[in-house]
Amino acid sequence: MSEAVLRIENLRTYFHSTDGPVRAVDGVSFELRPGETLGIVGESGCGKSITCLSVLRLIDPPGRIEPGSAIWLRDRNLMNEPEAALRQVRGNQVSMIFQEPLSSLNPVWTIGEQIAEAVRLHRKAGSAEARARAVEMLRLVGIPDPEQSVNSYPHQFSGGMRQRAMIAMALACDPAVLLADEPTTALDVTIQAQILELLANLQRTLGMAMIFVSHDLGVIAEIADRVIVMYAGQVVERGTTDELFRDPKHPYTEGLLRSIPRVTQKLRRLAVIPGSVPSPRSWPPACRFHPRCPYAWERCRSEAPPLAAHERAGRCWLDSEPERRVAGAWDALGGREAQA
Amino acid sequence: MTSYVARRLLQAVPLLFGVLTLVFIFMHVAPGDPTALYMRPDVDPAVLEQMRRNWGLDQPLYIQYFRWIASFLTGDFGFSLTQNRPVSDILLERVPNTLILSGTSLLLIFAIGIAIGIVQAVRQYSTMDNVLTVGALFIYSMPSFWLGLMLILIFAYKVHQLDWWPEFLKFPASGVTSTNYDLFGAGQKLGDRIRHLVLPSIALGVSSAASVARYMRSSMLEVIRQDYIRTARAKGVPERSVILKHALKNALLPIITLLGLYLPFLFSGAVLVEYVFSWPGMGRTIVDAIYQRDYPTVMATSFIFAALVVVANLIADILYALVDPRIRYE
Numbered sequence: 001m002s003e004a005v006l007r008i009e010n011l012r013t014y015f016h017s018t019d020g021p022v023r024a025v026d027g028v029s030f031e032l033r034p035g036e037t038l039g040i041v042g043e044s045g046c047g048k049s050i051t052c053l054s055v056l057r058l059i060d061p062p063g064r065i066e067p068g069s070a071i072w073l074r075d076r077n078l079m080n081e082p083e084a085a086l087r088q089v090r091g092n093q094v095s096m097i098f099q100e101p102l103s104s105l106n107p108v109w110t111i112g113e114q115i116a117e118a119v120r121l122h123r124k125a126g127s128a129e130a131r132a133r134a135v136e137m138l139r140l141v142g143i144p145d146p147e148q149s150v151n152s153y154p155h156q157f158s159g160g161m162r163q164r165a166m167i168a169m170a171l172a173c174d175p176a177v178l179l180a181d182e183p184t185t186a187l188d189v190t191i192q193a194q195i196l197e198l199l200a201n202l203q204r205t206l207g208m209a210m211i212f213v214s215h216d217l218g219v220i221a222e223i224a225d226r227v228i229v230m231y232a233g234q235v236v237e238r239g240t241t242d243e244l245f246r247d248p249k250h251p252y253t254e255g256l257l258r259s260i261p262r263v264t265q266k267l268r269r270l271a272v273i274p275g276s277v278p279s280p281r282s283w284p285p286a287c288r289f290h291p292r293c294p295y296a297w298e299r300c301r302s303e304a305p306p307l308a309a310h311e312r313a314g315r316c317w318l319d320s321e322p323e324r325r326v327a328g329a330w331d332a333l334g335g336r337e338a339q340a
Numbered sequence: 341m342t343s344y345v346a347r348r349l350l351q352a353v354p355l356l357f358g359v360l361t362l363v364f365i366f367m368h369v370a371p372g373d374p375t376a377l378y379m380r381p382d383v384d385p386a387v388l389e390q391m392r393r394n395w396g397l398d399q400p401l402y403i404q405y406f407r408w409i410a411s412f413l414t415g416d417f418g419f420s421l422t423q424n425r426p427v428s429d430i431l432l433e434r435v436p437n438t439l440i441l442s443g444t445s446l447l448l449i450f451a452i453g454i455a456i457g458i459v460q461a462v463r464q465y466s467t468m469d470n471v472l473t474v475g476a477l478f479i480y481s482m483p484s485f486w487l488g489l490m491l492i493l494i495f496a497y498k499v500h501q502l503d504w505w506p507e508f509l510k511f512p513a514s515g516v517t518s519t520n521y522d523l524f525g526a527g528q529k530l531g532d533r534i535r536h537l538v539l540p541s542i543a544l545g546v547s548s549a550a551s552v553a554r555y556m557r558s559s560m561l562e563v564i565r566q567d568y569i570r571t572a573r574a575k576g577v578p579e580r581s582v583i584l585k586h587a588l589k590n591a592l593l594p595i596i597t598l599l600g601l602y603l604p605f606l607f608s609g610a611v612l613v614e615y616v617f618s619w620p621g622m623g624r625t626i627v628d629a630i631y632q633r634d635y636p637t638v639m640a641t642s643f644i645f646a647a648l649v650v651v652a653n654l655i656a657d658i659l660y661a662l663v664d665p666r667i668r669y670e
Contacts, residue, residue, distance in 0.1 A: 058573055091575035103567040108589045108664060118575045153665040169575065 004031035005209050006055070006094075006177050009070040013047075013054045015063045015280075022280045024050045024063070026233035032177065037203065037210045039224030039241065041217060041256065045277040047233040048213045049099075052179045055211075056090050073177075092122040095170035099182040101162035105154035111138070112150030115169045122173045137168035141198060160191035164198065171202060178203070178210045184219060196223055217260055221245060229253045232288035233280060239312040249314025251293045258330060271330065287317070294329035341661070345654065352650040359646040360412075360639060364405055367630075367638055373397055374421040374633045395421065408639065418636030422629070427640045430625060435644060437516055438621035441614070442606050444537050445545035449602065453549040454595065457556020461591075462583060464561060476550035484609045488543035488616035495539060511539050514618035540617040544609050548602055555598060560591040593664055600656035604649045 013025040025047040032038050040048050054065050057078055071078040073093060078086065090096075098104040106114060115137055116130035125133065131150065138146035141164040154162055163183060170178060180199065184192040200223055203210050214220050220227055220241065227244045229237040229252060237250040248254045255273035275292040278284055284291050290300040299317050307315040318325050374395065375388045392398050396407065411418060417427035456476070460469045496513035499505040512518065518532050563569065564587050572586040573579075611623035618624075622641050629637035661667045 053570075056574055058570065087576045087578060089576070090573070091577075096574040098567060098571065100567055104571045106568040106572070106586050106590070107666060109586075110665075117577065121576055155666050166571075169571075 003033075003074075004072070005034045005074060006032040006211075007070075007072040008051075008055065009072070011051065011054055011069045011071065012066040013050050013059055013063060013069075014066055017062060020281065023233055023283065024280050025054060026283070028230070028233070028235055030228050030235065030238065032209045032211060034176070034209055035203070035207050036225045037200075037212055037223055039220035039227040040211060040213045040230055041215065041220050041227060041253075042230035043215055043256075043277050045280065046230040047280070048215075048230055049181050051230070052096060052181045052211065052213060055177075055179060056094060056096060057086050058090075088122070091118045091170070091175070092173045093175055094177045094179065095173070095175040096179040096181065097163070097166045097170045097183045099185050101159060101166050101183075101186065102154060104166060105162060107154055110151050110153055111157070111165045112152075115150075115165070115172050118169060118172050133172060134168070137172050138165070140171075140202070141165070141168045143168070159187055160194060163187060163191075163195055167195075167198065167202070171206065171208075174206060174208075176208055178208055179213075180210060181213045182215070183212075185214065185216070192219070199223065217245075217256055229256070232278060232283050234288065234315065235307060236289065236316070237314040238307075243312055249312075249319065250289075250316045251295055251318070252289050253314075255292075255330070287315075294332065295324055295326070297324060341658075345658070348654050348657070349650075352647075352654075355650065356643065356646050360643055361405075363639060363642045364408070367633070367635055368401055368404075370633075372633055374635065377422065377632055408636075412639075412643075417640040420629075420634055420637045422632045422634045423637070427636050430637060431622075431640060431644060434620060434622050434625045437619060438607075438610055438614070438623060441537065441540055441544065441619060441621060442603070442610055444541040445548075445606060446599075446603070448541055448545040449549040449552055449606075450595070450599070452545075453552025454556050454592070456549075456553040458560055458583065458588070458591075460553065460557040461560030461564065472553070476553050480547050480550040480554075482547060484543050484547060485612040485616050487546065488540065488613050491539045491543055492616070512536050513539070516620060540613050540619055543616070544606065544613045548605065548609075552595065552598060552602075556591065556595055559594050560587060563587045563591040566590070589663060593660070596656055596659050596663065599659070600653035603652035604645075607645050607648065 008031070009029050011025055011028040012023070015022040015024055028047070028051055030038065040051065042048050050059070050063075053059055054069075055071055055078075057065065057071070059065055065079065069079060073089065078089065081089070105111070112131060112134045115134035116127065119125050119130040119133045120127065123130070123133075135146045135150050138149055143149045143161060143164055149157075149161075154165070157165060166183075178199075183199070184195050187195060196219065199210070199212075202208075212220065212223050224241050226240050227238065228235050229244070229250060231250075231252045237244065237248065237253050239249070244253060245257065248257055252273070255271075258271040259273060273292055278288070278291070286302055286304045287293070287296070287300040288304075290296040293300065295318060297317075299321075303317075305315050305317045305319075307313055308319075373392070374397070375391050378388060378391065396404060399407075408418070417431065419425070420427050420430055423430060456472055460472050463469050491511075492513045495509070495511045499510050512535060516533065516536055517529075518524075518536075521529065521532055524532060564583070569582060569587055572582045577586065607623070610621060611627055613619070614621045614623035615627060622644060626638060626641040626645075628634075629641065
C-alpha cells in the first residue's frame with residue numbers, strides 16, 4: 001500500500017450557535033492514495049461538502065474545525081499551518097470544484113483572468129505566461145477556440161462549458177488532490193457523462209488523486225475506486241466500489257442502493273429510505289441511523305456501533321449479529337410508512 | 341453604444357421641455373413680477389407699467405411662453421432683468437463653481453462611503469461596525485445647511501481662539517477664493533481654492549456619504565456570501581484581493597445606480613450650502629433670481645440643472661455597462 005497523499009483523522013467540524021453546537025462533521029477519518037478516486041456518498045445534509053471544505057480549511061465562523069482533528073497532506077498537518085501557508089496549498093496542491101458552475105464563477109471577470117489568477121499566485125508567473133497557461137488549460141478541458149474563449153465571461157458559456165472552465169481553473173497548477181463537490185449534479189445527463197469522462201481522463205493523464213462527492217450512486221459507481229458512505233456527519237461504511245455495491249454492510253448503503261430506479265423494474269413504487277436525514281443539531285442517540293433502519297433493535301437504540309479500522313468496514317451491529325438481517329424488512333418498513 | 345447614447349439624449353428632449361414648461365407656469369402663477377424690485381413711493385406707477393411693456397410682460401402668457409421658447413431654441417437664454425447682463429454670461433461664471441463643488445462632494449461621497457461600507461462589511465458586528473453604523477445614522481440625520489453652519493462655527497471661527505490648533509486645519513468660512521487671491525502664485529492659488537472647497541463640500545456630501553456607506557455595507561455583505569467568493573478563497577487568493585478584486589467589483593453594481601439618483605439630491609443640497617457658504621454658484625443664483633422674479637435667469641438655471649441630471653443618469657448607465665459585462669446596450 002502506497003503512502004497516502006491525504007489522510008483525515010477524526011475530523012470534527014462544528015458550527016457553534018447559541019443553542020449548542022451543530023455537529024455537521026463528527027469524527028470522520030479516511031485516506032486518499034496517489035492517483036485514486038475516493039467517492040463520498042450520502043444524502044444532502046450528511047456533511048459531505050463540509051468535509052471537503054474542511055480539508056481546505058475554508059470553514060467560516062461560526063463554523064470551526066475542532067481541536068483533535070488532523071488533516072495530513074503528505075507529512076504536513078494542515079491543522080497546524082498558518083493561514084499564509086494554507087493559501088499556498090489551496091488551488092496549488094489541493095484544488096476544489098463546486099456544484100454550481102455558474103454561481104461559482106465570478107460574473108464580472110473573464111474566464112481567462114480567473115484561471116490565470118491562480119497561476120500568477122502559485123507559479124509566480126508573469127501575466128503573459130499565466131494567460132498562455134489559461135489558454136492551454138481551456139484547450140485541455142475541451143473548450144472550443146480557447147484563444148477566444150479566454151476572453152469570455154461566465155454568462156457567455158453553457159453549463160457544461162462553465163464546469164469545464166472550473167475544472168481548468170482547479171487544475172491550472174497541477175494539484176496533487178482534486179476535491180470535486182458534486183460537480184455534475186447541476187448538469188443535465190449527457191453533459192454529466194462528458195464531465196465525468198473528462199475528469200477520469202484528466203486524472204489518469206495528470207496522475208492526481210480525487211475525492212468525488214455525490215449523492216448519485218450511479219455516478220460514484222462509474223468514477224470511484226473506493227467509496228465511503230456518510231450519514232449524519234459520520235462515515236458509516238467504506239470499501240472498494242465493487243464490494244460496496246455487491247454486498248453493502250450498512251443498512252443505509254443498502255437503502256441507497258435500493259432507491260436507484262431500474263429500467264428493468266416493472267411498475268412498482270420506487271423504494272425510498274423512510275424519513276429524512278435528522279437535524280445535525282441533535283443527531284439521534286446511539287446508532288444515528290436507527291430511527292430509519294428496518295433492522296433496528298434494542299441494542300441500536302442504546303449503544304453506538306463502532307467503525308472497525310479495516311479497509312472494508314460498516315458502522316453497524318449487524319456485523320456481530322448477522323442473523324438479524326432478515327429478508328423483506330425493507331418492504332415491511334415501506335408498508336408501515338404507507339399506512340402512517 | 342453610440343446609438344444607445346444618442347437615443348437616450350433624444351428621449352431627454354421632451355423631458356427637458358416638460359421641466360421648463362412647468363417652471364415657466366409656476367414662476368408666472370406666483371404673485372409679483374420683476375418690477376416689484378422698483379416699487380417704491382418715489383417711482384411713478386406709469387414707469388413700472390412702461391417697464392412691463394418693455395419686457396413683454398403685458399402680453400398674454402402663451403405669447404410670452406412661445407416667445408421664450410423661440411429664443412431659447414436659437415440658444416439665446418435672454419437677458420437678466422436684475423443683473424443687466426446676458427444670462428449666458430451669468431451661467432458661464434456660476435456653472436463651473438457649482439460643478440466644482442458638486443463634483444468634489446460626489447467624489448467625497450463615493451470614496452468615503454465605499455471605503456467605510458467595505459470596512460463595515462468585512463468586520464460585520466464588530467465594535468468598529470457598530471460605531472460606524474451609529475455614526476452614519478447620526479450624520480445622515482443632520483441637515484446640510486445646519487451642518488454647514490456648525491462647520492463654519494467650529495473650523496472657521498472657534499479654532500482661531502485655540503493656540504495649539506494647527507494652521508492648516510483652519511478653513512475659510514465663505515467664498516471660492518481669498519480676497520488677495522490675485523497676488524498668489526500658481527501653487528498657492530490652487531491651495532487657496534482647495535481650502536475654500538473643504539467645508540462646503542463636506543457639508544454638502546457627508547450625509548450622502550453616510551447613506552452610500554449603508555448601501556455599500558449591505559451590498560458587500562450580500563456579495564461575500566456568494567459561491568464565487570468561496571471559489572476565490574479555494575484558489576488561494578489572499579483575503580485582501582478576495583475583497584478588493586473579487587467582491588468589490590460585484591458589490592459596486594448597485595452603488596452605481598445611486599450615482600444617478602444622488603446628483604439631483606446634490607444639486608438641491610447645493611442651493612442651501614451655496615447660500616450658507618456664500619458660494620457663487622448656480623444654487624445661489626437661482627434662489628436670488630426666484631426672489632427677484634428674474635424669469636430668464638430662473639428658466640436658464642433650471643434648464644442647466646435638469647440637463648445635468650439627465651447627463652448624470654446617462655453616465656451612471658454607461659458605467660454600469662463598463663463594470664458589468666452581462667449588460668449590453670443595443
